Amino acid sequence: MNEKFLKPYSPEETEARIYSLWEESGFFNPDKAVEAGLISPTAEAFSIVLPPPNVTGVLHMGSALMLAVEDIYVRFERMRGKRTLWIPGTDSAAIATQARVEKDIQKAEGKSRHDLGREGLLKRIDSFVDSSKSTILSQVRGMGASVDWSRYAYTMDEKRYRAVMEAFVRLYNKGLIYRGNRIVNWDPKGQTTISDDEIVYEERDAKLYTFKYSKDFPIPISTTRPETKVGDTAVAVHPDDPRYKEFIGQEFDLTFVDVQLHIKVVGDKEVDPEFGTGALGVTPAHSHTDWEIAERHDLPKISVINEYAKMSVEGKLGGKKVIEAREEVVAWLKDEGLLEKEDSIKQNISTAERTGGIVEPLPKLQWFLNMNKEFVLDHSEIPGIASGSTTTLKKMMSTAVDSGAVTILGENFQKTYFHWIDNLRDWCISRQIWFGHRIPVWYKDDEIFVGVSAPEGKGFEQDPDVLDTWFSSALWTFSTLGWPNDTEDLRTYHPTALLETGYDILFFWVARMILMSGALMGQVPFKTVYLHGLVRDGQGRKISKSLGNNIDPLDMSAKFGTDAVRISLIMGMAQGTDSKISEDKIRGYKNFANKIWNITRFVLSQEKSGEIKTDLKDEFDAIAKEITHDLEKYQLHLGAEKIYHYIWHRFADEIIEESKGKEEYGATLYYILENSLKLLHPFMPFVTEEIWQSMEHESTRPMLMMETWPLHS
C-alpha cells in the first residue's frame, strides 16, 4: 500500500498535482478525448459556456458555486460518454473596469481620462486587464473546473470583436437597430446612459408639493420635483374629469420663478384623477411618462437639466444642482403664496446599480434595439417559428421558451421571464464610456455608414459611443464557437446543452442570449437553463463587506480543501433557492474527504478475494441508479446527499464493519469502493482522482475523470 494512506488526506499536497494531470492529458478538450478513443466520435454533444467572470475580479462564493455546479454536470456527462465541452472565458466588465483604472490613474498621477485621451486610456486599461487576468484564471483552475482552455475567450478579444460588429450590422440591416432621440436613464455619476435593468430602486422619504404655477392659473398640480417644472409645457388631466374638462385646449403664458412658460391643458387617459390633484404638470424632457404624453399631444420638449444634474435654464436657477434648485423653487412658491400643500410620502428613487448615482431621465440621441418591429427570420430552427416567417424579437423570445425549445427550470422563473417580456421596452444599447465595443457607425456631413470596418474615403468620424456590455455577452454561446464563420464547432456544439447561472441575471443575460441567438442564428442558445440562488452566510444573511461575514472560497479551499468547499456548496441547495455556507459546514466535508481516504486505506489492506456479493452489489447499483436519476433531474443536492450517506453510514459503518475478519468480502469491498469513487468524482474530483491514481484497476482508461459512469454501458 502507498505510504501516503498512513497519514490523513492532504488537499494542499494533492490538488495542484491532480489538476496538472488532467490539464496536461488534454482531455478537457473533447476532440482530444475522441482522438484517444475514449469518447465515440458519434457521441451526443454536451456543451456549456462558462458565464464569464470579470477579468479583473477575484473569485467569490457565488462563482465558486457556479463552477461547482457546472463542473459536476460536465464531469457527469463526460463519464457518461458524451462529447463534453465546457468553454471558459472572461468578461471585460466595461463600466466597472474603466472606472477602476480611471480611479487608479487619478490617484497615482492626478490625471483624468480626458488628459490621457481615448487611445491613451484604452492602452492603460488593456495593460491593467493583462496583468490582472491571471488571478481569476488561476482561481478557476483551483476550483477544479474541467474547462477546455484551448477554447478560452475574452469578450474584448479579436474574434469576439468581429462577432459583435457583425451582429450590430446584421441587426441594423434588418431594421431592428435604430438611432433615436428619446428619454434615457442618464447616470450623472457614471456619465453614461444605463438600461432599465441597471436601475435599482431605493425607497426614500420625499415631499409631495401641491401648488399652482401662478395666481391666475386655474389648476393646481402636485409634484415631488418642483425644480423640473421650469421645463413644463402642459398640464394633463383625465379627459372625463368634471373639475378640469372645461380647461382642456386652453393655453396659458406665465412666469414661473423667473422662467417664461407656455402651458397647454391637454386631456390624456393615462392621468389618474385620484392621485394628487388629478392634474399632472407635464415635463416632457425629464420624465418617461411625460415624454409619452408629449408625443401624443405634439408638445414641445424643453430640456432644463444637463448631464451633470444641474439646471440648464437662464436666470437664477441656472447652473444650480437639482436639489438646490428644488429648495429655491419651493421657497419662491411660499413667498408667492402659491404653495397649497406639502405632504410627506415614500418614494421609489431610481439609482444606478454600478455607481449609486441618482438617475436623471434625459432626452438623448441613442441607439436602440427595437423589440416590437416585425422582421423576417430567414432561417429558423425554433419550433413555432417557420423559416422565412415574420416575427418580432419579443414574440421570438417568448416562443423560444413557450415552445419548450428552452426549458427554464423552476416554474416561478418561467413566469418571471414571460412577465419581463410582456413589459419589455426597446433596449438602449449605446453607452458613453470609452472601454467597450465601439459602435460601427461613421458619419460625414449628412452621410451615415454602417459596417464592420471603417468606410473608405476621408472625413468620416466614428460614433463615439460603445455598446452595452450585455450586447456582446448576449452573443456568447455562439461567438465563442466561431460565429460568424460557419465552423465545425458551431455545428457540433450549438445550441449548447445547459446554461447555468445566477437568477439575478435572468434578464440581463439569459433573455438577451435567447434574443441574439434567435435573431442571428435562428436557434435557441441552450436547451436547459439552471438558475442558482444567492450564497448566504450560516445565518442566511447576504454576504457583504459591511457585515464582515464574507467567507472567501479561496481561504476555505486552502484550509479544508477544494472538494470540501465544492460539496458543501451543493449540499442542501435546491435549484433556484438561496443556499447557506459556513465554515462549520465546510469542515464537516473535509472530514468526509478524509473518511474516504481511510476507507481506501482499509480496503487496500484487504485481498481482492471471493466473489462480489450479489445482494450488496444490487443494493449499490440501486443507489447508483437513484443518484443518476437525481442528476438527470437537476436535483444534484439529493444526489450528493445520497452518495455521502451511502459511503459513510452504509459502506463504512456497516458493510466494512461486517466484513472485518471475513476474507470472502474482499472483491465486494473493491467493487463498492471503485464505483463509489466514480459516483463521487463529479462532486469531489480531487480526492477521488488521487485515490484512483493510487490503486490498480482492470480498466485501461487513463484516469478516473475519463472512466465510465456506473451502470452506463
Place this chain on the structure above:
RNA sequence: GGGAGAUUAGCUCAGUUGGUAGAGCAACUCAUUUACACUGAGAAGGUCACAGGUUCAAGUCCUGUAUCUCCCACCA
C-alpha cells in the same frame, strides 16, 4: 400597485408521483492503542405558521389568514 417564494428539531435546511417526519451542526450518555478521534454506538429533541376543505390516508393537493423575503412597475 402587480407577481413569485418562504414558514418543518435549539440553529441551518432537505423531504422527488399524497403512504410510519429526515440530515448536518449544537447539546446528552457510553465506548476507546480502532481502517479512520477528521471515530463509533445509543438516546433525546417536531400539533410540519394558523384555520378550514378534498382523501382510506396530507409536511405534500385546494381555499383562506398571518408573518417574512425577493422580483417587477413611468402614480406625477
